[in-house]
Amino acid sequence: MSDEKQDLPPIGDHEDSLREPAPDMKRRRFLVAGGLGAISAGAAAIGLITPFVSSLAPTQAAMTQGPNKLVVDLKPIKPGQMVTFPYLAEPHAIAPVVVVRRTPEMLASLIKIMDQHILRDPLSQQPQQPPYATNIYRSRKPEWLVMFNKCTHLCCVPQYWPEPRSLPGAKDWWLGGFHCPCHGSVYDLAGRVIIGSPAPQNMAVPDYHFEEADTRLVVTGKYGPSGICIF
Numbered sequence: 200m201s202d203e204k205q206d207l208p209p210i211g212d213h214e215d216s217l218r219e220p221a222p223d224m225k226r227r228r229f230l231v232a233g234g235l236g237a238i239s240a241g242a243a244a245i246g247l248i249t250p251f252v253s254s255l256a257p258t259q260a261a262m263t264q265g266p267n268k269l270v271v272d273l274k275p276i277k278p279g280q281m282v283t284f285p286y287l288a289e290p291h292a293i294a295p296v297v298v299v300r301r302t303p304e305m306l307a308s309l310i311k312i313m314d315q316h317i318l319r320d321p322l323s324q325q326p327q328q329p330p331y332a333t334n335i336y337r338s339r340k341p342e343w344l345v346m347f348n349k350c351t352h353l354c355c356v357p358q359y360w361p362e363p364r365s366l367p368g369a370k371d372w373w374l375g376g377f378h379c380p381c382h383g384s385v386y387d388l389a390g391r392v393i394i395g396s397p398a399p400q401n402m403a404v405p406d407y408h409f410e411e412a413d414t415r416l417v418v419t420g421k422y423g424p425s426g427i428c429i430f
């Protein structure tokens with residue numbers, strides 16, 4: 200489960216995402232922004248379609264939990280699965296922490312979406328994550344996404360739609376990610392916000408590390424500067 204063992208997609212030249220988009224990319228951004236309203240309407244209208252629901256109860260994976268510390272046994276979490284844990288930061292402050300075990304296909308989508316130039320902060324320049332997660336995967340180890348699942352608009356909890364084209368109302372540009380049901384913000388599978396969303400920033404990544412040959416996750420708190428909708 201180490202970095203070396205993962206079959207990662209080629210990263211390519213991500214600096215392209217910081218350049219002024221070509222005219223066709225501007226049009227794509229316009230189409231995506233225009234489509235966000237359709238997503239909310241579609242998600243509301245199609246009642247039978249539901250976001251991916253993890254079958255793994257948090258208590259099966261959580262080992263210990265207490266103020267400012269969450270310890271998770273990662274072994275039961277299957278590829279593609281997301282598990283949510285109520286992180287207790289203070290006696291009266293709870294924020295949901297999600298852990299996603301990303302597949303090689305999901306990691307490839309984080310490269311592919313950068314070619315669409317629809318991410319507001321593709322290289323995580325804003326301090327919404329610790330320095331070790333300031334990369335396109337927004338994580339210490341690409342396979343594992345560890346993130347506060349709080350929309351940076353008005354703090355609702357986004358839903359997990361991991362499959363390409365799975366989100367009602369979205370078209371081919373949807374490669375999997377998170378959708379906020381409150382006002383329609385959308386994020387990719389690294390919590391990077393998509394242009395046109397009311398949310399101003401990527402979702403926050405907490406401070407964490409791995410132990411026991413990367414089979415145990417220890418979340419130790421929010422990352423200092425990150426603040427929107429966290430506690």
Ligand code: FES
Nearest residue numbers: 350352353379382
């Ligand atoms: S709270 Fe998520 S879009 Fe408004």
